[in-house]
Amino acid sequence: MVLRVRVSLPDRPGVLGQVARAFGVLGADILQVTVLEREAGRAVDDFTVSWPGGFSAEDLRDRLGVVPGVRVDGAWPTREVPGSSPDYDLIGHVATDSDRAFVTLVDAVPDLVGAQWAVAVDSDTGEVVHGSWQAPGLDDMPDLTPLRPSAFSEGSLHLLSMPVRPAGLHLVVARTEGPPFHQVELDKVLRVVEIVALLVAATDRTVA
CATH class of the missing domain: 3.30.450.40 (GAF domain)
Structure with a gap:
């Protein structure tokens, strides 16, 4: 399934890479990243990911939450096709x-x-x-x-x-x-x- 995952994270070098690695450990393939805001040392990004299943949205929040300073604000199914317009x-x-x-x-x-x-x-x-x-x-x-x-x-x-x-x-x-x-x-x-x-x-x- 394809999910959109909204993540709030510290806006500093290396953190985005840590989040990407955490998705990879979970077996999720990142298809697209959209930056929604960057303010006061934090960023809010929407990740569109191909998700193999087996984890609930709550599991995803817990597992991504091991990255220091990262908060998952939501994870929900989407019909969007990354790369389309x-x-x-x-x-x-x-x-x-x-x-x-x-x-x-x-x-x-x-x-x-x-x-x-x-x-x-x-x-x-x-x-x-x-x-x-x-x-x-x-x-x-x-x-x-x-x-x-x-x-x-x-x-x-x-x-x-x-x-x-x-x-x-x-x-x-x-x-x-x-x-x-x-x-x-x-x-x-x-x-x-x-x-x-x-x-x-x-x-x-x-x-x-």
């Missing part, structure tokens, strides 16, 4: 078929940030108008009001919420496993939403 693919699909731009956005955005599902909510009525394939049914949907443009958590449910003003929608992205969304992830989704909106507006002007 799902954000570019999303934008390409929108450019090709702008009529389905916001449906495409909802369907594709979870894979951009290691989330499980997303929905588009009507900004006026609060009604869910489209959900990605893993989104829960309406009876199981969490209360999404009041919506605010931010990253926040409700218990173990972690959410990104932002307006998609040209469509009169609010985009909500949910992570049901793993840690809360990082500011870098919020910024990434915000930028993608902005680009999708610009592409749709440009297409509308061309048609008009």
Whole structure:
């Protein structure tokens, strides 16, 4: 299976190598490393690893925790394919078929940030108008009001919420496993939403 593992570690030479060796001892193959932040002598990195199984996320936390100063903030399954460019693919699909731009956005955005599902909510009525394939049914949907443009958590449910003003929608992205969304992830989704909106507006002007 492929996991994303969020690790907080001292930002000094050699520590990243120690973490990489610890993954290797566990039989995990590191596919990708994304630096989320470097501040006050510490770094937060997301490791995407191919995981052979046999260890729980708790086992992983314990075993990586033997590296001095290292803390595992979360480990969760991901559908991302290291080396691929799902954000570019999303934008390409929108450019090709702008009529389905916001449906495409909802369907594709979870894979951009290691989330499980997303929905588009009507900004006026609060009604869910489209959900990605893993989104829960309406009876199981969490209360999404009041919506605010931010990253926040409700218990173990972690959410990104932002307006998609040209469509009169609010985009909500949910992570049901793993840690809360990082500011870098919020910024990434915000930028993608902005680009999708610009592409749709440009297409509308061309048609008009």
